[in-house]
Amino acid sequence: MFTGTIIYAVINSFILALMAIGFNLTFGISGVANFAYGALYVMAAYVSWILLNLLGFPYIISAVISILCAAALGALMYRLVLLRVRGQALSEVIATFGIGLAILELFRYLGFVGFEYTLPVFIDKSFFIAGTYVDMQRIMIVIIGLGLIILLWLFTHHTSLGLAFRGIAQDERTALTFGMDSDWIATLSVSFGAGLAAVAGTIIIPLGTISVGEGYDVLMKALAVCIIGGLGSTGGVIVASFVIGFAERFTDLYIGSHWTMIVSLAAILIVLVIKPSGLFGKQKELEERI
Amino acid sequence: MKKRKERIDRGIKVRSGDIFALCSLREMLYLSAPRLLPIVAFLVLPLVLSIYWQKVLLFVAVFALLAISWDILAQSGMVSLGQALFFGMGAYSAGVLNHYWGISPFITIPVATIMGGVICTVLLLPLLRLRGIYFAMVTLIIPLMFVRIIEATKIFGGTEGLHGLTPLPSKWLDLYLIVAVLLVALFGFRRMMDSDYGLVLKAINDNDRSVMNAGINIYWFKVQALFISSSIGAFTGAFMTHVYMFVGMPVFALDYSILPIAAAVVGGPGSLAGATLGAFILVPLSEVLRGIGGLRIVFYGLFLVVFIVALPEGIFHYIQRKYNQFERWVEVEK
Amino acid sequence: MSIAPLLQVTNLSKAFGGVLALNRVSFELSEGDLLGVIGPNGSGKTTLVNLITGFVKSGSGEVIYRGRDITNWAPYRIVRLGIARTFQMVRPFYQLPAFKNMIIPLYSSRVKHLVGGKYGDRDAIALDLLEEVGFERDSRVAYKTASVLPQGYLKRLELAKAIALQADLLILDELFSGLSLAEVASIVPIIEKLRHEGKTIIMIEHRLKELFRIADRLIVLNYGMKIAEGSATDVMESDEVKKAYLGTEV
Numbered sequence: 001m002f003t004g005t006i007i008y009a010v011i012n013s014f015i016l017a018l019m020a021i022g023f024n025l026t027f028g029i030s031g032v033a034n035f036a037y038g039a040l041y042v043m044a045a046y047v048s049w050i051l052l053n054l055l056g057f058p059y060i061i062s063a064v065i066s067i068l069c070a071a072a073l074g075a076l077m078y079r080l081v082l083l084r085v086r087g088q089a090l091s092e093v094i095a096t097f098g099i100g101l102a103i104l105e106l107f108r109y110l111g112f113v114g115f116e117y118t119l120p121v122f123i124d125k126s127f128f129i130a131g132t133y134v135d136m137q138r139i140m141i142v143i144i145g146l147g148l149i150i151l152l153w154l155f156t157h158h159t160s161l162g163l164a165f166r167g168i169a170q171d172e173r174t175a176l177t178f179g180m181d182s183d184w185i186a187t188l189s190v191s192f193g194a195g196l197a198a199v200a201g202t203i204i205i206p207l208g209t210i211s212v213g214e215g216y217d218v219l220m221k222a223l224a225v226c227i228i229g230g231l232g233s234t235g236g237v238i239v240a241s242f243v244i245g246f247a248e249r250f251t252d253l254y255i256g257s258h259w260t261m262i263v264s265l266a267a268i269l270i271v272l273v274i275k276p277s278g279l280f281g282k283q284k285e286l287e288e289r290i
Numbered sequence: 291m292k293k294r295k296e297r298i299d300r301g302i303k304v305r306s307g308d309i310f311a312l313c314s315l316r317e318m319l320y321l322s323a324p325r326l327l328p329i330v331a332f333l334v335l336p337l338v339l340s341i342y343w344q345k346v347l348l349f350v351a352v353f354a355l356l357a358i359s360w361d362i363l364a365q366s367g368m369v370s371l372g373q374a375l376f377f378g379m380g381a382y383s384a385g386v387l388n389h390y391w392g393i394s395p396f397i398t399i400p401v402a403t404i405m406g407g408v409i410c411t412v413l414l415l416p417l418l419r420l421r422g423i424y425f426a427m428v429t430l431i432i433p434l435m436f437v438r439i440i441e442a443t444k445i446f447g448g449t450e451g452l453h454g455l456t457p458l459p460s461k462w463l464d465l466y467l468i469v470a471v472l473l474v475a476l477f478g479f480r481r482m483m484d485s486d487y488g489l490v491l492k493a494i495n496d497n498d499r500s501v502m503n504a505g506i507n508i509y510w511f512k513v514q515a516l517f518i519s520s521s522i523g524a525f526t527g528a529f530m531t532h533v534y535m536f537v538g539m540p541v542f543a544l545d546y547s548i549l550p551i552a553a554a555v556v557g558g559p560g561s562l563a564g565a566t567l568g569a570f571i572l573v574p575l576s577e578v579l580r581g582i583g584g585l586r587i588v589f590y591g592l593f594l595v596v597f598i599v600a601l602p603e604g605i606f607h608y609i610q611r612k613y614n615q616f617e618r619w620v621e622v623e624k
Numbered sequence: 625m626s627i628a629p630l631l632q633v634t635n636l637s638k639a640f641g642g643v644l645a646l647n648r649v650s651f652e653l654s655e656g657d658l659l660g661v662i663g664p665n666g667s668g669k670t671t672l673v674n675l676i677t678g679f680v681k682s683g684s685g686e687v688i689y690r691g692r693d694i695t696n697w698a699p700y701r702i703v704r705l706g707i708a709r710t711f712q713m714v715r716p717f718y719q720l721p722a723f724k725n726m727i728i729p730l731y732s733s734r735v736k737h738l739v740g741g742k743y744g745d746r747d748a749i750a751l752d753l754l755e756e757v758g759f760e761r762d763s764r765v766a767y768k769t770a771s772v773l774p775q776g777y778l779k780r781l782e783l784a785k786a787i788a789l790q791a792d793l794l795i796l797d798e799l800f801s802g803l804s805l806a807e808v809a810s811i812v813p814i815i816e817k818l819r820h821e822g823k824t825i826i827m828i829e830h831r832l833k834e835l836f837r838i839a840d841r842l843i844v845l846n847y848g849m850k851i852a853e854g855s856a857t858d859v860m861e862s863d864e865v866k867k868a869y870l871g872t873e874v
Contacts, residue, residue, distance in 0.1 A: 033423050035430075084599045089423040090369045094555060095598045097371070101548065102591030109584035216544070220431045227427060258442025265435040268428065273416040276424075486727050486746055493717045493728045499679070500715040505703030505732035505789060 004132035005253050011138045013245025014145035015204055019218050020225035020237050021148065022196025028232035029169045030186035032082060033093055034074070036100030037197050038219030042212065043103055044070045044198030045205040046112055048119055059120060067198040074194025078187045086186075100215070108212040117210040119202070137206050144203055148196070149238065165189065169232070224264050228271050230278025239279060243267065292622040303614045324613065328476070328566065332469045336462070344465055348533070350573045351468040352526045356550035357557070357565035358475055359522035364559055365483060366515035367495035368417075372429035374546035375413075376523025377530075378436060380406035382446060384528035385537030389452040395532045399525065406524025411517045418512050433542040440539055451538020458532050468529060472566070475522060480562050491515050549573075552590055556597050558604020567606045628691060630655045630824050631676075631793060636685035637848075638671055645671040647848040648685065655792075658815075658825045660839035660856075662832060664868055668848040669828045670712060673797050677709045678702045689793070704734050708791035712798040712828070714778040716770040722759065722781055723766045726750030729788040738790075750788075757784040758810055776807045783814070793824045800831045808834055844868070 023037045034040075044066040051062030077099060085091035126135040156162035167175040168185045176182055197218075208214075225244060229236030244267060248260040271278060302320050335347055356373050363370050383402035387393045393401075417428050441449055458464050482488050493501050494508050501508050531537045549572065550565075557568025572590075579586040601608065629652040638646045646668040653659055661669050674680040676687050678699040686695045694702055708729075717725050729735070730746045751759075751766055757780040759766045765777060773781070779799060786794055796815075800808045812834060818825065819838075829835040835842075836856040844852040844859055846868040852859045859865055 033427065081595055081599055085602070090364075090426065091598045091602065093369075093371070093423060093426050094551065095595050097548075098591040098594030098598070100591070101594070102588045105584055105587040105591065109588060216434070220434055223427045223431055227424070231424070256442070258438070261435050261438035262442065265432065265439070268431070269416050272420065272428065276419045486731050489720070489724060489727050490731050493720065493725075496717040496719050497715050499699075500711075500717065500785075501728055502699045503677075503679075503703065503709060503711070503715070504729035504785065505700050505708075505734045506728065507698070507700045 003130040005249055007129060007132050007134060009246045009249035011134075011142060012249055013242040014142045016221060016225050016245050017238055017241035018141065018145050018148070018196075018200040018204060020222040020229075020241065021152070021234070022193040022200065023219075023222040024226050024229075024232065024234065024237045025152070025196060026189050026193030027226065028234070029165045029189035030182075031089070032078070032186065032190055033089070033096070034190060034193055035093055035097035035219065036077065036103065037096075037193070037222055038215035038217070039100035039103040040070045040073065040194045040197040041201040041218045042107065042210060042215040043073070044201040045119060045210040046107055046117070048202060049117055049210060052119070063202045067195055067202065070198035071191045071195035075187050075191035077194075078190040082186075082190065083183065086183075100219070104212050104215045113211065115209055118208070119206045119210070121206045137203075141203055141207075144199075148199070149234075152234070161188075221264075224268055226278075227268055228278055230280040233278070233280040236278055236280030243279075293619045294622050295617055296620045297611070297615045297617050299615050300613075325477075328563075329473055332473060336465045336469065344461070346574055346577050348465055348468055350569050351472045352530060353549050353553055353573050354472055354566040354569035355468075355475060355522055355526045356546065357553040357569050358472075358479060358562045359519045359526075360550045361554050361559055361562050361565045362479060362483070362491075362522070363515060363519040364554070365488075365495060366491040366512060367498065368512065368516065369423075369426045370429040370519075370547075371426045371551065372431075372433045372547050373523055373550045374433040374542045374544065375429065375436065376406060376410050376520040377527040377546040378433060378541040379409050379520070380524025380527030381531045381537045381541040382527075383409070383524065384531040385452045385455055386446055388455045388532070389447075389537075392456075395456055395458050399528045399532065402528035402531075403521050403525040406527060407517050407521030410520035410524065411513060414516055414520075415513070418509050418516070430547070433547065434544070437539050437542045440542075447538065449539060451536055451540075453536050455532060455535045455537065457535050464533055468526075471525065471529075476562055476566055479518075483562070548590065549576075552594050554604075555594060556605060558606035558608070561606055561610075564604045564606030568604070571605070629653055630657075630690060632688040633672075633676065634686050634688070636672065636675055636682060636687065638668075638675055638680065638683045644848045646675065646683075649845070649848070649850050650685075651843055651850065651853065653793075653824060653826065655824055656819070656822055658819055658827065658838060658840050660835045660842040661826060661828045661845065662830070662835065662842060662859075663845035667845040667868075669845055670797055671848075672845070673709060673795050673826075673828060676702075677707060677795065700732075703732065703789060703791070706734070706790075706792040707795065708786040708789040708793070709795040710779075710782040710786050710797055710799055712801065714775075714782045716773075716778055716781055718771040719769065721767050721769050722773060722777070723747060723750040723754055725770055725781055726753055726784060726788055729785045732789060735788065735790050753784050753788050754781070757781075757787070757814055759784075775802050776804070779803060779807075780811070783811070787818070791823070793826070794818065795826045795828075797828045798830060799827070800829060800834060812838065 019041070023034060026032055026034050047066035047069050048062045051057040051065055052059055057065070077096070081095050081099065082092055085095055121135070121137040122140055123136045126133060127139070128134075156166055164175070164180050164185055167178070167180060168182050172182055225237055225240045228243065229238070229240030244264055247263045247267065251259045251263045302317060305317055332351070336344055339347060356377060359376060360370060360373055380402050383405045384395070384398040387398040387401060388395065413432070414429070417425055420428065440446065446452060458467070483491070490501065490506060490511055494511060498508050527541060550569075553568030553572050554565040555568070556572060557566065558564030576586050576590075579589065597604070631653040633652070634650050635648045636646055636650070637644065637648050649668070649672060651659070661672065663669050671680065675682045678694070678697050678701070681696050686693055688694070689705060689707065692705070694705065717728065727746050727750060730749060751761070754766045755761045759777065759780065765773070770778065770781065779802070783796070783799060786796070799811065803811070808831060815825065815827075815838060827835060827839065839856065841854065842856055842859045843850055844862070844865050846864070851864045851868060852862040
């Protein structure tokens with residue numbers, strides 16, 4: 001029972017990390033808080049579903065197309081909307097939130113509600129690990145989550161585009177003087193973030209059903225993880241995912257499943273009281289506030 | 291030939307800025323018309339509207355108040371995405387007082403206004419050190435979490451909510467109470483934001499360290515702004531509880547967070563009048579659009595985007611400019 | 625016997641990520657003094673100001689003002705005690721007109737009671753103060769939004785905001801930087817006038833010529849350490865100072 005909880009807590013942590021990592025990437029690089037994030041997550045799943053069930057595409061192809069769609073939409077969103085309100089953080093938030101709202105409610109309006117809207121698992125198999133039943137999909141989540149984190153690390157540390165990302169993240173003006181096109185990098189960062197949202201959606205959704213409400217939930221969870229971990233810090237996101245992931249499972253086990261939300265809320269408030277910039281936050285401007 | 295737009299204050303605006311305005315009826319009218327218009331509109335409309343549209347007017351006033359509450363907070367440098375928290379806290383305070391102790395609405399509404407304000411302020415105290423976007427993020431998730439908490443703990447009726455609460459004695463009282471509060475709040479808080487006190491709040495938004503350097507405790511001022519704003523929100527919540535005769539989880543719904551922001555953005559943030567105007571446009575519009583069902587929320591979303599990008603100053607400032615100034619194209623000198 | 629110093633700074637240190645920005649700096653300041661703080665770029669002058677005024681939490685050491693330990697107090701409490709500062713990078717309220725900028729310090733609890741509470745009372749005082757620092761009364765410059773004002777006026781506005789607080793100790797952080805000779809010349813008399821009123825002043829400055837004329841005493845910082853203290857001539861005689869400013873030879 002206890003090892004089982006540990007295993008599911010680890011899986012839960014990876015789910016949270018996957019949900020948050022794209023949001024965090026975009027914010028870390030370009031400072032854009034993409035509030036359409038949850039909508040992109042759900043949209044990718046719906047697109048997959050439509051391609052798979054209505055147009056009869058193979059699963060793998062529809063998944064790839066849906067991820068590309070999300071990435072393209074992210075780029076488009078930056079080019080058409082965010083570019084015009086760049087630097088005004090609040091306008092960015094309201095604009096992205098508006099877009100997310102429109103996407104989600106459009107799906108609701110079109111009638112995409114019900115249990116039949118779900119994606120198939122990748123491989124229908126399950127194992128007994130340490131006396132606990134774990135299905136293949138959850139194992140895939142851990143593997144892909146781990147893989148993505150490593151890939152992302154390699155990408156930002158060892159490719160020129162990744163280094164440019166980090167350059168812009170650290171000091172946009174200095175990066176500009178070195179001839180980096182910060183608008184282009186920001187476009188890519190929003191696009192990558194959207195792509196990662198879609199990846200997360202494609203992997204995680206098979207565990208449940210696609211629903212519009214999930215869009216708001218995912219945004220909420222991503223925000224909670226990023227706030228606790230410290231916005232823009234990848235290490236922080238991972239640590240925060242594990243903190244919340246374990247806390248949720250253990251409250252589930254010892255107190256009751258309905259209390260999990262309260263744990264997250266309490267965690268956020270406590271972290272903000274002790275360290276406003278989050279556990280690993282590097283937002284200097286925040287720390288300076290005495 | 292290159293041209294640029296030149297804006298010049300209208301003569302009547304310049305003249306009526308002076309004491310001489312009192313000598314000319316035309317100038318007095320020029321000055322007072324924009325202020326009288328909303329007063330007369332809100333006082334007369336209930337008399338001429340059908341029962342259905344009276345209800346709509348009531349919602350206009352409620353969302354206008356929520357938008358005003360949002361705008362005061364935003365002008366003080368705290369952009370909230372969670373007006374529903376204020377609304378919900380007021381609603382539950384009133385509902386609980388009425389349901390468990392049977393206290394009359396005439397007492398629960400004022401008590402819930404203060405109580406909701408205090409609870410929200412205390413709850414958000416840890417957030418005062420956050421700025422801009424961080425504040426926004428946390429405020430977005432808090433009301434949504436409250437829904438889950440009520441669901442989980444089953445307090446105050448849990449998912450069912452509290453039914454059969456006492457209504458206000460008459461529909462006319464409902465309508466005129468909310469309209470009167472709106473007008474008082476609109477003009478009162480507009481005056482407050484124009485006073486030196488309001489200037490300090492706006493300065494915190496502009497450069498908080500500079501305000502600290504003037505020997506002012508910004509956190510104390512932020513607490514006050516937060517209390518004012520959350521009390522307004524709590525009032526609307528408490529009021530609606532007695533109108534619906536019900537309080538439940540929907541009071542923390544996203545609608546109460548989003549629509550006020552949409553109203554403030556469309557009407558024009560930074561002047562509480564813009565927020566009111568925005569509610570006056572959006573709420574009836576959403577009634578008209580009711581026929582298309584869920585699609586109207588899609589339109590809200592797009593509305594937000596379009597206004598943020600194309601008319602960030604909002605409708606009110608646009609009208610204000612046209613009222614006070616005339617424009618013409620002049621040739622740019624070489 | 626000597627009078628207790630107005631400000632006493634003892635062994636003040638601060639490290640930013642392993643780099644010692646300020647290393648055990650101590651000095652005393654008696655009432656009515658004009659202390660100049662000089663040093664090359666990055667020598668810790670602004671850090672010293674930030675530590676005294678509470679904008680940066682100190683690493684170690686203490687700051688005592690009128691016998692009270694004010695180390696690590698919140699900035700607004702330090703201001704209320706009577707220490708006002710200007711910022712090197714001006715921090716006006718860009719969205720407000722210049723004279724409305726002045727309302728904020730005038731609203732501070734330190735000076736609030738000196739002003740009538742009626743709407744517009746503070747505006748009149750604000751305009752007077754601005755005229756004092758060189759905002760011409762007959763021009764409309766005091767009514768312009770801060771975001772359109774040139775640097776010279778923004779610096780004056782910064783000074784006026786500090787004066788408005790009626791502090792006993794004024795800390796002016798590179799007030800002259802970025803100003804033309806003529807502008808500096810017009811501000812020097814304002815500072816001299818403040819001295820006649822009995823204010824104690826600390827000036828951080830790069831413009832040595834002007835500073836030497838008005839300062840009673842100088843301290844020189846280099847790499848976070850105090851390397852010299854004394855009158856202008858004494859200080860410039862010091863070998864260490866020559867080395868810091870001009871390189872090894874001389």
